[in-house]
Amino acid sequence: MRVELREIHKRFGSVHANNGITLKVTPGTIHGLLGENGAGKSTLMKILNGFIAADSGEILLDGKPVTMTSPAQAVALGVGMLYQDPLDFPALTVLDNFVLGCSPALVPDRRRARRDLRDLCSQFDFTLDPDAHVSDLSIGERQQLEIVRLLWLGARTLVLDEPTTAISAQQRDKLFVALRKLAEGGKSVIFVSHKLEEVETLCDEVTVLSRGRVTGHAQQPYSTEKLVQMMFGQDIPRVRRQVQLVTTAEPLLRLERVTVSDWRLEIRNLNLDVMPGEVIGMAGLEGSGQLLLLQACCGLRPPTSGRIWLAGKDVTGQSYHRLRAAGVAYMPAGRLEEGLIADMTLTEHLALAEYQGGFFVDWPQAAQSAARGIERYHIKGQPTSRVEELSGGNQQRTLLALLPSQLQLLLMEHPTRGLDVESAEHIWGLLLERTQQGTAIIFLSSDLDELLDRSDRILVFFGGRVSAPLNARQINVEQLGELIGGKGFGGGGADESRG
Numbered sequence: 207m208r209v210e211l212r213e214i215h216k217r218f219g220s221v222h223a224n225n226g227i228t229l230k231v232t233p234g235t236i237h238g239l240l241g242e243n244g245a246g247k248s249t250l251m252k253i254l255n256g257f258i259a260a261d262s263g264e265i266l267l268d269g270k271p272v273t274m275t276s277p278a279q280a281v282a283l284g285v286g287m288l289y290q291d292p293l294d295f296p297a298l299t300v301l302d303n304f305v306l307g308c309s310p311a312l313v314p315d316r317r318r319a320r321r322d323l324r325d326l327c328s329q330f331d332f333t334l335d336p337d338a339h340v341s342d343l344s345i346g347e348r349q350q351l352e353i354v355r356l357l358w359l360g361a362r363t364l365v366l367d368e369p370t371t372a373i374s375a376q377q378r379d380k381l382f383v384a385l386r387k388l389a390e391g392g393k394s395v396i397f398v399s400h401k402l403e404e405v406e407t408l409c410d411e412v413t414v415l416s417r418g419r420v421t422g423h424a425q426q427p428y429s430t431e432k433l434v435q436m437m438f439g440q441d442i443p444r445v446r447r448q449v450q451l452v453t454t455a456e457p458l459l460r461l462e463r464v465t466v467s468d469w470r471l472e473i474r475n476l477n478l479d480v481m482p483g484e485v486i487g488m489a490g491l492e493g494s495g496q497l498l499l500l501q502a503c504c505g506l507r508p509p510t511s512g513r514i515w516l517a518g519k520d521v522t523g524q525s526y527h528r529l530r531a532a533g534v535a536y537m538p539a540g541r542l543e544e545g546l547i548a549d550m551t552l553t554e555h556l557a558l559a560e561y562q563g564g565f566f567v568d569w570p571q572a573a574q575s576a577a578r579g580i581e582r583y584h585i586k587g588q589p590t591s592r593v594e595e596l597s598g599g600n601q602q603r604t605l606l607a608l609l610p611s612q613l614q615l616l617l618m619e620h621p622t623r624g625l626d627v628e629s630a631e632h633i634w635g636l637l638l639e640r641t642q643q644g645t646a647i648i649f650l651s652s653d654l655d656e657l658l659d660r661s662d663r664i665l666v667f668f669g670g671r672v673s674a675p676l677n678a679r680q681i682n683v684e685q686l687g688e689l690i691g692g693k694g695f696g697g698g699g700a701d702e703s704r705g
Contacts, residue, residue: 487656
């Protein structure tokens with residue numbers, strides 16, 4: 207399918223999200239749509255997919271003008287979209303989700319659907335159990351399910367909006383193999399991203415957006431410098447980690463033979479010391495135990511045994527509310543699911559975050575705090591903007607703006623998820639300022655370069671086992687990747703030595 211968008215305009219109030227954008231996608235190619243957060247990429251693709259309507263402009267499929275009024279109509283015309291956060295029903299099974307939208311029949315042919323699901327999965331080396339519940343799948347597996355579902359419904363053009371923001375490196379590689387197979391089979395793929403290295407690796411050609419406009423086109427081989435110039439108009443300086451740990455007699459955080467578990471796996475007998483101002487990165491395949499440790503350290507999941515000490519005080523089993531009051535903060539990966547409240551404005555979020563008790567809210571003060579947060583964290587929005595109206599990257603910045611100014615310990619899942627390179631550098635600059643004041647940071651990430659560049663030490667997780675802390679300056683990407691894949695892990699549980 208040949209896809210063309212002509213002079214697309216879309217406004218949200220005073221924001222001109224798409225300002226006369228024209229885009230052409232050739233059949234059998236992977237076309238990159240590159241741009242910083244808030245450049246208008248997702249808005250443009252939602253227009254193509256019928257999720258929202260353009261104010262003006264034209265969409266042509268194989269040279270014929272069409273009007274997209276809904277995602278269902280778009281799929282019927284051959285255009286399917288995989289959103290940043292998969293739109294599925296976690297309480298239902300894989301097969302139930304697969305047959306959604308297949309036909310108006312009250313009782314779909316489930317036997318045929320099961321066979322078709324397995325056939326499509328085998329084409330792309332996906333391993334999806336038709337009877338598993340979607341709530342038990344990783345983000346990468348949920349993406350795989352949505353891809354085969356859209357193909358089964360007849361999609362000839364597949365749009366993927368920031369698909370690698372919350373998946374592991376191994377899942378990303380499998381996704382890229384699948385997309386190349388689709389293009390080789392004649393399908394059109396539009397790959398929306400802010401990550402230069404992914405676009406350069408995967409895409410045949412790329413269109414760059416900035417502030418709602420097309421700023422350039424490029425084809426293989428790419429010049430990274432030119433792509434950065436088209437995205438930002440300037441080179442991006444790197445924020446370097448300056449290792450200056452605050453020296454004290456005692457660690458800020460101490461774990462003594464901590465065991466923590468859920469119904470899937472268990473981390474046993476973990477010992478770890480974290481010093482003030484230190485940055486600890488956590489690497490591993492999704493679901494290997496990193497999240498269990500973060501939750502135990504902030505009071506969201508009590509350990510089954512062992513002790514947790516914060517600044518010399520035993521805080522084992524204390525609630526998140528009490529640990530928050532003691533200077534511990536947690537930033538989850540689920541932005542709208544766990545971190546923010548849909549239909550509330552930035553001002554209302556700041557009012558909640560800074561609430562000190564009492565019957566009344568000082569709304570002028572809350573609006574001023576929101577304005578300061580917008581400026582400091584470069585949020586593209588207004589104090590009156592509702593959080594669900596923000597792009598994913600701006601929601602991430604909002605989460606960071608809600609963190610208390612004074613912290614002893616900051617725990618984060620994927621801190622730069624969905625952020626472009628400029629935003630990631632700016633955010634890490636602010637985070638590293640905190641470490642100079644003694645704040646310790648523990649974060650998990652699927653970005654190996656981020657782990658190596660930002661951490662002092664790295665813990666690698668594999669199936670509930672935890673490596674001894676690794677000096678981030680004495681390990682490279684290849685060695686880290688091998689450990690993540692299980693190479694070098696022996697039997698038993700967590701490492702017994704103290705980090």
